Amino acid sequence: MKLGLNLSFAIKRCIESERLATLVAEDLDTKYVQFTWDLVDPGWPAQTRDALAKDYAKAFKSAGVTVESTFGGLASYTYSHILAPSPELRALGRDHLKNAIDMTAAMEVPAAGMPFGSFSADDALNPARREEIYKEALEIYVGLSRHAKERGLSMLLVEPVPLATEFPSTAADALRLMQDLDGQTDVPVRLCVDWGHAMFEPLFGTDANMDHWAEVVGPWMAVYHIQQTDGHYDRHWNFTHDGLVTPELLRNYWDRYGLTDQTYFLEIIFAFEERDEIVLEDMKAALKLLRAG
Template structure:
């Protein structure tokens, strides 16, 4: 398996660029990362933002670690973005991703991604409003792709999420989005599928399996988030925790589907109260488990 780390585990803990790069390379023996916007906010003033983001990218390069993509984190996920109920909010969502693309370009990282967006509670249950807002969002995203191309990015990624008020949530929704964007965008748009989201039983029932996602939209999946889950909530536990997924399951999936270019990014979200030493030792134990599978 090609293993990497989403840097979510480091948020509010290891903020110094050289320290974080060394921790990833040496303590966690990892060579691929996905940079999270929880470390550098796309909305920060451009000059300071880009200098900070570039410092991370340069530190990782010196440590022999490749930043494969940048991705929205918990802070970004709090907002509805281009599926929001008003034009003003949707435009702010557009600006958010445009600014993140600019930051990613400053890092010389080729891929940026985030969830597509979320409907309001009322719009989510109104089929007419969903269709109207979705069509507008597609047009917005095509425009964003032009900006990504102009800034030198090679791909945009969308992460499906396990909420019916968002889009895409199901594998069928994800396939629809890929088909609706295919040929319309200036850079390819692909999926970053999270194992914990795909296995969310309350929403997906019998289809809450990664095999279902591979059958429906596997050809569009460019990367994966891996996490331990119980299938009842979006847990983002580590693999030192009991749950539905084992490292052996991940390895068997990789081999069965003959994956090669994708990366399994471990995405763990710890309670802020967890001691730093506990987080680091838990991450080391989990990476050892994954590498041994």
């Protein structure tokens, strides 16, 4: 298995670029990362933002670590973005991803991604409104793909999420989005599928498993987030915690579907009040378990 780290574990902790790069390369012995926008906000003033982002990119390169993509984090996920109820909010969502693309280009990283967006509670229950907003969001995304190509990116990533008010949430939703964008975008758009999202039983029932996602959207899945979950909430527990996902399950899936170039990014979100030394030891222990799986 090709293992990598989403840098979510580091937010509000180890945020100095050289220290974080050294921690990833030496303490955690990892060569691939996904850079989270929780470390550098795409909405910050461009000159300062890009200088900070470049500093991270330089530090990781010097440490022998490849930044494969950048990705929205907790802060970004708060907002509805291009599925918001008003044109003004959807425009801000467009600008959010556009800024992230610019930051990613400044880092010389080839891909950027985030969840597509979320409807308001009222719009989510109104099929006509959902369709109207969705069609507009597709146009926005096609335009963003053009910008991504102009800035030198080679791929955009969309993460399905386990909420019925968001899109895509189901594998069928994800397939529709991929098919609707296929051939329309200037760079390929692919899925970043999170194991904890896909195994969310309250929403998906008997389809809450990764085999179902592989059957429906397998060719579109380019990246994975892995986390430990109980299937009842989006836990983002580490693999030192008991749950539905085991190293053996991850390995079996990798082998059965012949994965090669994809990356399993460990995306763990610790309580902010957890002690730093506990976080580091827990990350070391989890990676040891996964590598032995």
